[in-house]
Amino acid sequence: MVMTRLRTARLAIDGGAPVRDPHTPWPTWPQPADGAVEELTAVLHSGRWAISSPRRGELAERRFAAMFAEYTGTRHCVPTDHGSSALVIALESLGLPHGEHVIVPALTWTATATAVFRAGLVPVLADVDPWTGCLHPDTLDPDVDARALIAVHWACVMADVPALSAAVAPRGVTVVEDAAQAHGARWQGRPAGSLGRLGCFSMQHSKVLTSGEGGAVVTDDDTLAPVLEELRADSRRYGPHRRERVLELVETASMMGSNFCLGEFAAALLCAQLGLLDRQHAVRNRNYERLSGLLAGIPGVRLLRRPPAQDRLSMYEVPIVFDPLPPTADNTWVAHALSAELGTRVYTPRTPLPRSPLLRPWTKPAIAPLSERFTEVHRGRTYPGAEYLAGHAVLLHHSAFLGEGQDMEDIANAVAKVAAGPRPCGARTHRTANTDGTDREAFVAPEAETDGHD
Ligand SMILES: Cc1ncc(COP(=O)(O)O)c(C=O)c1O
Incomplete structure (x- = not known):
């Protein structure tokens, strides 16, 4: 009526x-979540605002990495400054030769495709299913010779990563999840980000989990995790020692990296917001x-x-x-x-x-x-x-x-x-x-x- x-x-x-x-x-x-002000104030007075400076107690960045790995049901989380850089290092960690093809959905934020270029690779756009807005095995062109596929969970629907993986794995294609829009979504009980070989998140202002700008890569792959750490911290990883007033990042330098580190204020805010x-x-x-x-x-x-x-x-x-x-x-x-x-x-x-x-x-x-x-x-x-x-x-x-x-x-x-x-x-x-x-x-x-x- x-x-x-x-x-x-x-x-x-x-x-x-x-x-x-x-x-x-x-x-x-x-x-702002309860506790956000306390988290930010603690960093303000901690004497350490970046992971690249000497140790002064526990980093918020390490705390957030552990919390978000648990939230996504994965073994490793490497926080980054943006979702875009999470995608860049995820692709770089695969060590693909320059100019190889990566399948990307035609309907997504531009960063999914520009990250492919930034990693020295070429995005090949594939159509999406108009019922879900996501890639589907039926929308893939079997003639495209690609080495990786980025499955974007679009808007509020998850791409069928198990079906996409089954379709492309026989051709040696690695599936990376772009879960920038899907923190906490689940597929048969499994969290978004844990279904592909690597899962990438954005914590930009408009996302459901945000620190204004921020990102993360999650993975169960013990080989890729240390490489991801280096790729986002100018070829440095966390060393075995935890001595106060000594640098925690050491120059392991197995693969040349960039500075995509998440700042301590953003990391502290994410610890509160995740709750x-x-x-x-x-x-x-x-x-x-x-x-x-x-x-x-x-x-x-x-x-x-x-x-x-x-x-x-x-x-x-x-x-x-x-x-x-x-x-x-x-x-x-x-x-x-x-x-x-x-x-x-x-x-x-x-x-x-x-x-x-x-x-x-x-x-x-x-x-x-x-x-x-x-x-x-x-x-x-x-x-x-x-x-x-x-x-x-x-x-x-x-x-x-x-x-x-x-x-x-x-x-x-x-x-x-x-x-x-x-x-x-x-x-x-x-x-x-x-x-x-x-x-x-x-x-x-x-x-x-x-x-x-x-
Ligand atoms: C699907 C998708 N991928 C990647 C990104 C890039 O994330 P950021 O803006 O944090 O770089 C976004 C969000 O902006 C996004 O929605």
Whole structure:
């Protein structure tokens, strides 16, 4: 009854009354955990703000590494300064020859692909399944000769890493998980990050576990773990001695590294935030189930399909897919219309990587020599699954799910109202360069807006 009334009401984007009272606040993000101030203050007065300085008691970085290894059910965790550098060192640790191919999904944040270039390798973009937003064995081209595959757990759905591994292992392909958006998700009880040979995480501001900037690689591989340590600390590892006022990192130098170390303030903050994560998952996941039930009553609208084997969600963003879009509308308009109804930011997925302006290796001299291979391997390829989701989904940040059940009613009511909404005028098109070197028309509505980061 409420929904029927809403379907005929004037849209907020056209000056009508919004579904949600503009004075009702949404949960804020990020939310400091209990104990965060104490953790940060302890570092402030510790006399040690970096792992590369002389020892003065226990490092927060070592403490966080142990806690996060336990959380992900892995033997080793090597913290890094960003999720991007976690991906770089994970790939470098494999010791692959320069210019080898690495399979990357066409729908992900650009860092999944740029990290491949930074490791001296060439990303080969593969389409995603439009039901899940993730790679699937059926979306892989068996003719691509690759040495590694990065399985991204996208938005709130996990890629089927066991099936992907089974599909590519006979060809000697190593599976690396990009779990930047999936801290705490589980597949048949196994935590995200523990299913591939290496798992990479981001702790950037918008992630469910955050220290503003930060990252980590986890693995069960005892051979790769010390290499990862060196790769992120300029060829240094933790030495066997723990003497006060003596450097803890020693120059083992088996493989040339870079400085990708996590600072002590970020590490201390992560120790506190990790204690809050599962409680926040419980609230978000309860709200997600509620929204899922409410949206089931709205024809043509769906959430991503969650594989039955994924027994715990970790939602980073929640895509709401309109199949079909409202009459004569595009999803940029839908995002604007929902933002106006709800008073929170609803946005479209990023441009798929095959035509993303953020993935242009020819603009960077150190990487440009790989761009010819990159362009060549993508010639003539299409990505209907990624393009479909990029054109039909709108996203809500996970923080919108940290509040009350009433918030879900508001979201569902706004979706029902907008799903029947009219089309704005003034849409335009622009041209972008594709990875195959051609131009393609891409639809962009006025004031198109996407998330600032991944
Ligand atoms: C899927 C994915 N991979 C990699 C990254 C890179 O992480 P960071 O921004 O911490 O470098 C992000 C997040 O930004 C991401 O969402």
